[in-house]
Amino acid sequence: MEGIMNNFKDFSILYVEDDDGVRAVNLRILKRMFKHTYEAKDGLEGYALYTSMKPDIILTDIKMPKMDGIKLAKKIRSNDDKTKIIITTAFSDEKYLLDAVELNVERYLVKPLTKRNLLPSLQKAVSGLITENKILLSKDFYYNFNTCLFYFEGKVIDMPKKELLFLKLLVENKDRIVTYTEIERKIWEDEYMSLNSLRTTIGFLRKKMPFNAVQNISNMGYKLKIDNN
Numbered sequence: 079m080e081g082i083m084n085n086f087k088d089f090s091i092l093y094v095e096d097d098d099g100v101r102a103v104n105l106r107i108l109k110r111m112f113k114h115t116y117e118a119k120d121g122l123e124g125y126a127l128y129t130s131m132k133p134d135i136i137l138t139d140i141k142m143p144k145m146d147g148i149k150l151a152k153k154i155r156s157n158d159d160k161t162k163i164i165i166t167t168a169f170s171d172e173k174y175l176l177d178a179v180e181l182n183v184e185r186y187l188v189k190p191l192t193k194r195n196l197l198p199s200l201q202k203a204v205s206g207l208i209t210e211n212k213i214l215l216s217k218d219f220y221y222n223f224n225t226c227l228f229y230f231e232g233k234v235i236d237m238p239k240k241e242l243l244f245l246k247l248l249v250e251n252k253d254r255i256v257t258y259t260e261i262e263r264k265i266w267e268d269e270y271m272s273l274n275s276l277r278t279t280i281g282f283l284r285k286k287m288p289f290n291a292v293q294n295i296s297n298m299g300y301k302l303k304i305d306n307n
Contacts, residue, residue, distance in 0.1 A: 091108055104196075135161070135163075240279050
């Protein structure tokens with residue numbers, strides 16, 4: 079749970095709620111959790127923010143003026159099946175529940191929102207985002223395509239620029255060998271890359287990884303090694 083909570087700050091959320099008081103209370107909680115938090119007072123304003131800001135998660139009420147939460151979700155789902163949607167309502171209505179299921183929403187929550195009902199929903203959404211946007215190199219060691227960072231047990235692995243770019247290059251070409259020429263062009267750019275400097279960079283990198291994910295292919299280059307155990 080702690081690892082997932084640490085990753086909340088890597089994502090953004092849009093909160094759509096027409097009740098100013100309720101919105102203000104819940105926004106204070108969300109702003110402490112997420113990297114970016116956006117707010118809207120109705121579905122129409124919410125859709126405009128969704129279009130411009132592309133949040134990872136949408137938390138929306140159902141009954142709102144101009145455009146309700148179900149219509150908002152349907153409009154988003156017409157061309158987007160990735161964004162996580164959590165729907166809230168003051169009433170447990172079977173019709174809305176069936177609509178929510180068809181729209182592939184994460185959860186259908188009956189208000190008031192509390193840590194007991196909201197936090198598990200947010201954890202589920204964030205877990206889904208991490209799974210869909212990462213490549214697992216070994217147990218608890220992965221690369222997140224959204225943040226362009228490497229994580230072990232939910233925490234960012236701190237790497238200097240060359241180490242990060244080198245390992246990222248291997249991940250992006252995980253099914254093939256990355257040649258010395260490619261590495262020099264993309265990582266060293268206009269600098270000369272000696273084999274000693276490359277080996278030194280990789281040596282430091284290996285010390286930071288939970289297992290050796292860098293495989294040397296003699297006289298050719300390097301390839302990503304994934305631990306499937």
